[in-house]
Amino acid sequence: MLINDGIPTKEDLAKVMPSPERLAAGPVSIAECFQNIPCNPCVKACPRNAITMPNSINDTPQVDHENCNGCGVCVGKCPGLAIFVVDMTYSEEFALVKIPFEYVPVPEVGQMACGLNRSGEEMGWFEVEKVISGGKKNKTYTISLKVPKDLAMEVRNIKVGGYK
Amino acid sequence: MKQIEILVVGGGPAGLCAALAASSLGAKVLICERDDHPGGQLVKQTHKFFGSEKQYAGDRGFQIGEMLLEKVKADENIELWIDTTVLGIYEDGIVTCEHDGEHVKIKPERTIIATGAAEKFLPFPGNDLPGIYGAGAVQTLMNVSGVKPAERVLMVGAGNIGLIVSYQLKQAGVDIAAIIEGAPKIGGYLVHASKDVRSGIPVLTSHTILEAYGKDRVEGAIIAKIDDKWQPIPGTEQDIKCDVICLAVGLSPLTELCWQAGCEMAFIRELSGHVPIVDDYLETTVPGIYVAGDVSGIEEASSAMVEGRLAGLSAAASLGYGKEEAPELQKAAMAELDELRAGPMGERIRMGLEKVAAKGGAK
Numbered sequence: 045m046l047i048n049d050g051i052p053t054k055e056d057l058a059k060v061m062p063s064p065e066r067l068a069a070g071p072v073s074i075a076e077c078f079q080n081i082p083c084n085p086c087v088k089a090c091p092r093n094a095i096t097m098p099n100s101i102n103d104t105p106q107v108d109h110e111n112c113n114g115c116g117v118c119v120g121k122c123p124g125l126a127i128f129v130v131d132m133t134y135s136e137e138f139a140l141v142k143i144p145f146e147y148v149p150v151p152e153v154g155q156m157a158c159g160l161n162r163s164g165e166e167m168g169w170f171e172v173e174k175v176i177s178g179g180k181k182n183k184t185y186t187i188s189l190k191v192p193k194d195l196a197m198e199v200r201n202i203k204v205g206g207y208k
Numbered sequence: 209m210k211q212i213e214i215l216v217v218g219g220g221p222a223g224l225c226a227a228l229a230a231s232s233l234g235a236k237v238l239i240c241e242r243d244d245h246p247g248g249q250l251v252k253q254t255h256k257f258f259g260s261e262k263q264y265a266g267d268r269g270f271q272i273g274e275m276l277l278e279k280v281k282a283d284e285n286i287e288l289w290i291d292t293t294v295l296g297i298y299e300d301g302i303v304t305c306e307h308d309g310e311h312v313k314i315k316p317e318r319t320i321i322a323t324g325a326a327e328k329f330l331p332f333p334g335n336d337l338p339g340i341y342g343a344g345a346v347q348t349l350m351n352v353s354g355v356k357p358a359e360r361v362l363m364v365g366a367g368n369i370g371l372i373v374s375y376q377l378k379q380a381g382v383d384i385a386a387i388i389e390g391a392p393k394i395g396g397y398l399v400h401a402s403k404d405v406r407s408g409i410p411v412l413t414s415h416t417i418l419e420a421y422g423k424d425r426v427e428g429a430i431i432a433k434i435d436d437k438w439q440p441i442p443g444t445e446q447d448i449k450c451d452v453i454c455l456a457v458g459l460s461p462l463t464e465l466c467w468q469a470g471c472e473m474a475f476i477r478e479l480s481g482h483v484p485i486v487d488d489y490l491e492t493t494v495p496g497i498y499v500a501g502d503v504s505g506i507e508e509a510s511s512a513m514v515e516g517r518l519a520g521l522s523a524a525a526s527l528g529y530g531k532e533e534a535p536e537l538q539k540a541a542m543a544e545l546d547e548l549r550a551g552p553m554g555e556r557i558r559m560g561l562e563k564v565a566a567k568g569g570a571k
């Protein structure tokens with residue numbers, strides 16, 4: 045369970061998953077943030093106001109998946125590195141997964157990086173499609189990874205270094 | 209003897225915000241900070257902070273510290289003494305400190321104590337071996353001195369500090385064998401825990417350290433699962449090889465000066481130790497002495513900054529500054545504190561503060 049080992053369960057994830065229809069319609073953000081903590085940079089980050097906290101800063105973020113266009117701005121702004129963007133329409137075979145990343149070295153576009161799941165287990169090697177720097181002050185990178193569709197909801201990190 | 213309207217002891221987020229708030233109403237302030245670099249705990253925090261935009265959430269801790277420090281340096285009402293340790297507060301209101309290697313006496317009209325907290329230690333066999341550090345020391349080595357403090361670390365404690373320092377160690381290229389936690393639940397924010405776990409750092413709750421071993425320094429530790437009475441379960445022992453054991457088992461308020469000044473104190477578990485009894489404006493039972501930040505109960509930088517602001521406003525207002533605007537500003541600060549503490553994570557703090565109020569604090 046999340047509270048014992050830090051790994052969200054299927055039930056946890058089901059609560060924040062966009063609908064299959066929405067996933068089939070293009071990139072969309074998934075906020076894997078399940079605890080009522082006093083935090084809200086995600087709300088301020090979204091240019092479309094798609095993330096809200098109806099009652100207070102202690103709410104968990106509510107993402108309006110219909111309004112979200114998957115731009116990924118929130119991914120690099122969340123201090124908990126808890127928001128990801130998944131694009132199931134990237135190609136026939138691959139989904140694109142946008143992952144926040146704060147380690148060095150940062151992989152380069154075109155390199156292969158080892159993907160990790162929510163337990164830190166290796167899931168295979170995936171091509172880095174895009175790397176966006178969070179800028180001098182923010183520093184969090186957003187890495188776009190080409191992941192086979194059946195692993196798009198598993199891969200949530202990359203292993204530091206050893207890129208090929 | 210140095211005369212000043214308001215003396216702030218400690219240049220962490222609480223102290224810096226207290227000084228800025230008092231000055232904004234027109235009071236003259238002196239900050240004494242024992243370190244050569246003000247900012248307190250913020251100096252070591254390379255991660256992005258939580259809280260709301262009002263408390264600079266999303267910025268990294270050290271950036272918030274630098275920003276506050278620049279404001280303080282640019283403020284003509286504020287004098288900042290670094291390398292200055294406040295040693296004593298006497299009943300006649302005289303404060304003594306060591307400043308530039310000399311003993312200096314200060315006579316402030318109001319004093320705000322914002323000395324923060326000290327790390328707790330944990331008793332276990334072998335805990336005197338070289339290679340066992342508090343999380344604060346590890347952070348200083350790594351984030352301030354730029355030294356890689358270990359090859360492989362066992363972290364003890366899954367509160368926010370244990371979770372965050374593990375992440376920072378991993379960022380510095382250090383391997384984390386595991387984060388162990390005696391309680392059955394992770395105490396820190398789960399987003400921090402998930403971030404660690406997905407980087408390959410296991411979090412083991414209901415686990416404790418039985419002993420550390422090594423010839424001249426730490427070479428490893430024996431850990432074991434514990435039952436609901438905190439007793440080790442035989443047969444669950446694991447041998448963890450590591451060259452550093454990092455303890456992140458909590459902080460306790462650094463209250464020596466409050467005791468010395470004669471403030472009424474109470475042991476409040478929820479606030480992590482003995483804390484001074486205060487009223488709604490953060491004034492202690494000794495008139496003219498205020499407290500703000502972790503010294504009045506271990507909390508967060510976000511709340512420390514707002515408490516600092518409230519104490520600074522209140523101290524300045526009590527000297528007659530800001531008659532017009534002070535009440536409004538004080539009310540806003542109190543509302544901000546309520547908002548920060550409103551959620552389930554704030555429950556412990558709310559309970560602690562209720563106990564303080566029940567002891568005769570709140571007016």
Ligand SMILES: Cc1cc2nc3c(=O)[nH]c(=O)nc-3n(C[C@H](O)[C@H](O)[C@H](O)COP(=O)(O)OP(=O)(O)OC[C@H]3O[C@@H](n4cnc5c(N)ncnc54)[C@H](O)[C@@H]3O)c2cc1C
Nearest residue numbers: 218220221222242248249294323324501502508509510512
């Ligand atoms: C690893 C870690 C991660 C954290 N992450 C977060 C986070 O994400 N968000 C958040 O809001 N908070 C966070 N915090 C908590 C936050 O840093 C503290 O709550 C906050 O710094 C408390 O502020 P303070 O001013 O009360 O005390 P401190 O920051 O401890 O400052 C006290 C200052 O007083 C000085 N001092 C002490 N005694 C004397 C004396 N006798 N004379 C002169 N000077 C003295 C000290 O040198 C120090 O500079 C974190 C803390 C740690 C350790």
Ligand code: SF4
Nearest residue numbers: 090112113115116118
């Ligand atoms: S991906 Fe873009 S539109 Fe969607 S929630 Fe994040 S910031 Fe808003």
Ligand code: SF4
Nearest residue numbers: 077083085086122124
């Ligand atoms: S910014 Fe991140 S951690 Fe904070 S509430 Fe939003 S999703 Fe959760």
